Amino acid sequence: MQKFNLLLLLSLSFTLQGCAQETTPNAEQQIIEATSAAPEDTRDGAAVYGYTSKGNLTLLREGTNSLICLADDPNREGFQSVCYHQDLEPFMIRGRELRAEGKNNLEIFDTREAEAKAGTLKMPGQPTTMHLLEGKSGQYDPESKSVTGANYRYVVYIPxxxxxxxxxxxxxxxxxxxxxxxxxxxxxxxxxxTPPQQ
Incomplete structure (x- = not known):
């Protein structure tokens, strides 16, 4: 009986891992999803980060311009791709580090606020833009190779x-x-x- 239960658990484990891998888009799709949030003339040169089948953030493509894009997290409800100016990268990296430590939104805000005031967290010295494409019903359409049902939002950081x-x-x-x-x-x-895309 114990041997049967062990085999069942191992079988389920492999099955779940296989499902997780199937729900993670390939690199090409993630690059398209991520850069859909960028102005069209900057998409080809943007650096792109996406996700492995284990849910880890990884560099999918080196960039040649000042834009960094993040693909939609397949383990997160709804759709969200983000592109931002490279000068925001220290701010973004610190946020991811703190979230990985289990900090909540308020704790992340307070920590970065204190570090920015102390000068240990470098914030942009000029207005710096982030582009977001997001929505609960947003999804990637493989036929048109585009994202539908998502709302476009500009965020201009001006510390x-x-x-x-x-x-x-x-x-x-x-x-x-x-x-x-x-x-x-x-x-x-x-x-x-801006209004939601159709």
Whole structure:
């Protein structure tokens, strides 16, 4: 009986691993998904990170311009691909490190805020853009080799900026209108959303 249970567990283990590998897109698809968030004229030169079948982030393609793109995480609900300027990389890497340590969003914010103020976390010295393509119903269409059902959003990081220094409101005035989030902090950024793609 014990031998049977052991064999059953091993069989299930291999089956689950096989399923996990099947749900992770190949590198070509992940590159297309990731760069779909980038301005079209920058897609070919962007560095791209994606996921292995074990869920680890890995470099899929070296870049030749200033953009870094991350493919959709297949283990996360919905769809999200992200592209950002290389000057945001220390900020992004630190966030991933802290999340891997089990920190929650507030702890990550507080840690990066303290490190940015201390100068140990380098933040961009100029407004720096991140592009997001995301949505609960977003998905990759293999026929058109494009992402459908996702919303496009621009995030312009401008550390330490405030509503007073930018003239922006702290919440949207009209749908899709720009506003500033986390004003006065290392993570101050301008939010601009667009209607969902069809």
């Amino acid at each position: 330490w900026a405030t509503a007073e220094s930018t003239g922006l409101p702290i919440q949207p005035v009209v749908p899709g209108g720009p506003w500033i989030m986390d004003p006065g902090t290392h993570r101050a950024h301008i939010m601009i959303s």
